[in-house]
Amino acid sequence: MHEDFPRIDPIRLLDDLKTLRSFGATGPGVVRLSLSPVDIDARRWLAGRMTDAGLDAAIDGVGTVFGRSRKPGPALVIGSHSDTQPTGGWLDGALGVIYGLEIARALGECEATREFAVDVASWIDEEGTFSSFLGSRSFVGDAIDDSLRSARNHEGLLLGDALAQAGLANTPRVTLDRKRQRAYLEPHIEQGGRLEASAKLIGVVTTIVGIREFQLRFIGQRNHAGTTPMAIRRDAGAALVAFIAHIDDAFGRLADADTVWTVGRIDLDPGSFSVVPGKAVLHLQFRDANPNRLHAMENALVALVDEWNGQHLVRAELIACEGAEEPVTMDAALQQHLAQAADALAPGQWMHMPSGASHDAQVIAQHIPACMLFVPSIGGVSHDFIEDTAEQHIVLGCEVAARAAARIAGALRR
Amino acid sequence: MHEDFPRIDPIRLLDDLKTLRSFGATGPGVVRLSLSPVDIDARRWLAGRMTDAGLDAAIDGVGTVFGRSRKPGPALVIGSHSDTQPTGGWLDGALGVIYGLEIARALGECEATREFAVDVASWIDEEGTFSSFLGSRSFVGDAIDDSLRSARNHEGLLLGDALAQAGLANTPRVTLDRKRQRAYLEPHIEQGGRLEASAKLIGVVTTIVGIREFQLRFIGQRNHAGTTPMAIRRDAGAALVAFIAHIDDAFGRLADADTVWTVGRIDLDPGSFSVVPGKAVLHLQFRDANPNRLHAMENALVALVDEWNGQHLVRAELIACEGAEEPVTMDAALQQHLAQAADALAPGQWMHMPSGASHDAQVIAQHIPACMLFVPSIGGVSHDFIEDTAEQHIVLGCEVAARAAARIAGALRR
Incomplete structure (x- = not known):
């Protein structure tokens, strides 16, 4: 046979x-x-x-x-x-x-x-x-x-x-x-x-899919968590949390069902109950099969940071990391x-x-x-x-x- | 004199x-x-x-x-x-x-x-x-x-x-x-x-002022950040970030100009670019001169956690810490x-x-x-x-x- x-x-x-x-x-x-x-x-x-x-x-x-x-x-x-x-x-x-x-x-x-x-x-x-x-x-x-x-x-x-x-x-x-x-x-x-x-x-x-990885750093003012009224704080951690919502909004508008983005790590400095964080860092990764969408997401991130720095006293910095793949x-x-x-x-x-x-x-x-x-x-x-x-x-x-x-x-x- | x-x-x-x-x-x-x-x-x-x-x-x-x-x-x-x-x-x-x-x-x-x-x-x-x-x-x-x-x-x-x-x-x-x-x-x-x-x-x-300190823990599902679509994730870090907005809303409604609250620390597990966090913990402190307001804030926190757990797959847990002062x-x-x-x-x-x-x-x-x-x-x-x-x-x-x-x-x- x-x-x-x-x-x-x-x-x-x-x-x-x-x-x-x-x-x-x-x-x-x-x-x-x-x-x-x-x-x-x-x-x-x-x-x-x-x-x-x-x-x-x-x-x-x-x-x-x-x-x-x-x-x-x-x-x-x-x-x-x-x-x-x-x-x-x-x-x-x-x-x-x-x-x-x-x-x-x-x-x-x-x-x-x-x-x-x-x-x-x-x-x-x-x-x-x-x-x-x-x-x-x-x-x-x-x-x-x-x-x-x-x-x-x-x-x-x-x-x-x-x-x-x-x-x-x-x-x-x-x-x-x-x-x-x-x-x-x-x-x-x-x-x-x-x-x-x-x-x-x-x-x-x-x-x-292609990959992009960034650190987003926020520079505020470290302060005593008891003696610093909310109204005069420059809380880097609160800025970081607020910024993530902007990322989710912007990426959500650009994404299709296969687009993914992940905040995998957050560090607040100094990281104690009693201190308003003066610095904060998040690690962001996003992946997509479409190089144009990756590019658009990267541009959106840059625009969000620019817009943020025009409106807030806590300063945001975007740092591209190694590990980008097309x-x-x-x-x-x-x-x-x-x-x-x-x-x-x-x-x-x-x-x-x-x-x-x-x-x-x-x-x-x-x-x-x-x-x-x-x-x-x-x-x-x-x-x-x-x-x-x-x-x-x-x-x-x-x-x-x-x-x-x-x-x-x-x-x-x- | x-x-x-x-x-x-x-x-x-x-x-x-x-x-x-x-x-x-x-x-x-x-x-x-x-x-x-x-x-x-x-x-x-x-x-x-x-x-x-x-x-x-x-x-x-x-x-x-x-x-x-x-x-x-x-x-x-x-x-x-x-x-x-x-x-x-x-x-x-x-x-x-x-x-x-x-x-x-x-x-x-x-x-x-x-x-x-x-x-x-x-x-x-x-x-x-x-x-x-x-x-x-x-x-x-x-x-x-x-x-x-x-x-x-x-x-x-x-x-x-x-x-x-x-x-x-x-x-x-x-x-x-x-x-x-x-x-x-x-x-x-x-x-x-x-x-x-x-x-x-x-x-x-x-x-x-009096002080209250809590840990809020979020238990989700650790996953590959490339292969897990957004729609089926149970991202403990994203849950933590969303929850902070609820705390700010609830405490903002209860606060007077002297009330303060601080998220001083955030830990995502395992804390890498490529992994959807399976666990996340934040450290929350709040202070107020009014014992009734401290009590109301504590009650609001308990209610937020209950409400959250009725609506989300990522589970929230509230843990009171030592360091409470009246x-x-x-x-x-x-x-x-x-x-x-x-x-x-x-x-x-x-x-x-x-x-x-x-x-x-x-x-x-x-x-x-x-x-x-x-x-x-x-x-x-x-x-x-x-x-x-x-x-x-x-x-x-x-x-x-x-x-x-x-x-x-x-x-x-x-």
Whole structure:
């Protein structure tokens, strides 16, 4: 019987996911920080499983595990990251890596696709233990010399020393071969509650949203909270609270349903019951898929600060922070392949959606066509020990990703 | 020539104030924490100056300097505190102590008042380095055993050990003799900007305001700030900010011009750009001279929390904190003496006003009639190195206080 499409092995898929989970397992979650001993152990195991699958696999000079198909190109790269947050879940990143491994095996086992080249990657340090997206940035040729020289983890360990301890100091780094590697697919858990709320099982990502981060500082007059009448106070904390309402008004008028903004931190100085705050700082982040809307929100913020300073004695200052990221659109043709695979295997149960979180795909999409597929996160929870996805949804996601990968790899050859 | 009223010596007054300032002088300010070596040195000097003035003076078993007049009672006690905040000004507390010393001298030098008894005190630890109002609480017989056993300063030194180091372990404590000590006068800097704003030079205190302190905690759902749409967030920080507007509305309706309320601290958890806060806490203090208004504000707060919890998914919790103080009314007859002295020496330049700050007078007023006189604070600043009062205002304040003391001491004898 001729099979048009590869078939994944659900038992093998789940077994590999659960074995990867065992590296750093902590209760239901995982603690597997980039380049920690347990992360290196996991990478060695992963390179071994890739080798078992017929790939030429190795850990490269920054820690990325790369399994190169022995088939000639053009190749589809499938991957994600296997490092975790300090209190990580078992699927964030790991899911996309093991999907890649399983899809490489499944295509190799299917008559129609066995000549297709699928390279598999686990990019190092997506989570930024040392330097966010280090592996994917190194792969595409972005400058990472500053990170290699001076990035440190929370314990103060230099990235260079961590690589030396892992025996990677003189190991070559894998780099993008544009002639061979023509497309990138990153499967991932959603990390939000939108699929669940919409009763959908597959998300086809349209855009990875852009991010802006600002500090807003308010300079008033520190005073005794008992002896200073309300009428003559210049309370920096009260100004901060009033300003947040203006932000909510202005952003609410500009937003669509996917726009998000967050005040994640507030500090009042000196921070005691009996003192009217003389200084106050808030941390504001906003995200949107539309670069024009991000720009409009930024302009609105600048205008609010100007207007405020024209009307109030407590002075507001806007400080742009590092961490700005532009929205990245996923490749339309690749999205189409994902959509057709989802339509075939989960008709009526998939949707287009933006990614509110950052991913290695946004780095790689600057250089080759890239796409992402989401599976649901139970309760929308991620970066937490209790992060989870139903097993049948994990399997379905891999079936859709494999079908799409076969379509994409086939198209690359035409 | 017969003099009806005592005359203070401005040079002697200012010299003694400046000598006291030299103990712990730090730039224009003073660091003289309770029972520190420099504070003990200052207390020894002060006891010496009281002895020079003809008082029976000693440092008592908790560190209070008490100078007892050799005249038979009834006696007026005049005093304040000579300890400072960690970044203290030169006048806060010190002014009232040196006023007491100068007034005792001036009354003794005036024919009409030389038989009047004025006892002078510098109560230990008004500022709470170990335990607030320790000296005045000990004097009136309040229980201070817990403080003596377990109070520590910021460096972890036990109060008992600090007293032993100062050689005071077996020294008796001075206590209120109700038959002798019939009234208390505490002159003090205003510590606010009301006299200055009203172009007045003397404040006659009507009431020391009461204080309430609460924590308001908000319990929401911690979430990823990129993947969680605004519509399904339970943002504890946003709830906190919205709630503050309700507090301002409710308190604004209950307040008079002297009511104050302060949000002095806000903590969002976990406090990062990328996480929707799951928990948020604010510290709220309010003060008023009217116990009924304090009660109404407290009731309004409870009602706001109930109403909130009926309408929102983020839950609010109200936690009453230690540090509640009831308003304390100053004795009407003593206020009258201060007002008549001010009318004579600063006609049209004095006003009645509440004290927004706490003072030893509120402890002593529970046991004998008490009153307070304020002099202006430049820019309303206190608890800061730059705290100051114009020299002519210091002198005028002492003249008014001496005239009032003569009136009070005379009245006590009738």
